[in-house]
Amino acid sequence: MFTSSMNHPKTLHFFRIILSQTQKLPLPKRFVSLYGDDLSNTVIVKAPTGPEWKVELMKCDGEIWLANGWKDFADYFSLKYGNLLIFRYEGHSRFYVFMIFDQTTFEIEYPNGIDNHDVELQIPDVEEVGSEDVVEIVNNVSPSRKTTEKTRSSPRRRTRMQGATNAKKSEFRMSSRDGSKIGPEQAGGGTSAAQRSSASSANHFGSEKPFFVVNIQPSYITAFHANVPFTFARTYFTWKEANVILKDRDGRTWPIHLKVYNKYHCTSFGRGWKAFAIDNDLRVGDSCAFELLERPEISFRVTIFRNPEDSNDRHTSTRGSKIGHGRHKRELNARSQIEYDHSSEDEMIRYSKRNKGSQVPRRKIKTRDGKFDEAMQNKTSARRAIQRLPSKGTAIARALERVSKLRSAHP
DNA sequence: GAAAGCGTCCCCGGATATCG
DNA sequence: CGATATCCGGGGACGCTTTC
Secondary structure: OOOHHHOOOOOEEEEEEOOOOOOOEEOOHHHHHHHHHHOOOEEEEEOOOOOOEEEEEEEEOOEEEEOOOHHHHHHHOOOOOOOEEEEEEEEOOEEEEEEEEOOOOOEEEOOOOOOHHHOOOEOOOOOOEOOEOOOOOOOOOOHHHEOHHHHHHOOOEEOOOOOOOOOOOOOEOOOOOOOOOOOOEEEOOOOOHHHHHHHHHHHOOOOOOOEEEEEOOHHHHHOOOEEEOHHHHHHHOOOOEEEEEEEOOOOOEEEEEEEEEOOOOEEEEOOOHHHHHHHOOOOOOOEEEEEEEEOOOOEEEEEEEOOHHHOOOOOOOOOOOOOOHHHHHHHHHHHHHHHHHOOOHHHHHHEOOOOOOOOOOOOEOOOOOOOOOHHHHOHHHHHHHHHHOHHHOOHHHHHHHHHHHHHHHOO
């Protein structure tokens, strides 16, 4: 919805959401159709803080992309998947990015910058343009529709920029008992790019309740415990160990053992952590925010911040499954069954399903006289195995059962 | 203070042996 | 032949130490 300002754009606004790699960013199609011809090959992108950025445009098939130079801008402001940027086109190939929001819909406030709210965002009549994530903002907006006040009352977040101060290993921004937000306590102070990514999102997490953030470390996946900030435990826990409940946003719960080692100044999730990690497909680089919900029945509401770089190959098969000790083994057995589906019949008879990797031979089935013999492959032993194993519901039993049926069908 | 590794114990489930 | 007992290996859980 453009007015007379179309020909002389002064404060045209649109937003873009980072949905893919930050190498380049497409401009809204409608914007392109209106102003594409007026744009020079190199445009200026300015933000409340930092320098002006010269960004080359890439024009292709009627689309225009912010290309060369955009990545520098994106890197500078640590843009990642899910970030929302509000642009103002000021004409003469100049863009002003005056607000950036994170994945949790909170505005990211960059240090040493101009307060974003110095620029009044006037929510206009919004015209949705199909699936395009663009809104056009006309100038004549009723003052009553200003959202400045609303935005001001929102929690203010501060994120760390690349090139700014070095990230500390842990950060004490814990929420206080009275509800005034101080910030999360953080465990798992990973410094890899992947960890910075989701940890950055987690850093923006806010709650009126006491909470802490755990950045998932490799050992949290391979081992069976996860560290909890000791200072958080020291502040809020008077006990040495307790069974607590983790609750996710979907209402699922996990009982989990939490132990405070005052002697060693550490606290960790123990029994139950593995199931939680598996059920939620936690991976290195993810972050989890734990909000303390109630006492003395300790429970935490968990918010998981995924590592965007790891989102492509993340499968969801484990979602919703409850995998305890034995269940985990059954899951492994299921995987073994897949292997047997491609194994030769002899192998199925000769070897047990237990294996420690493809290079290690599986345990052979002994004959009654204690010998490991090829004779074990004969029909008698196979039948016995088939008869014995199905009651246990094992993978190999099912595989052997299929073999038996095939034999019957094709003698 | 936090991350991660090490050593040990214990539990589970599959494989095998034994008995009726 | 079927049921049950026993053995055994793998891996989870835990406590603690070392390293950063």
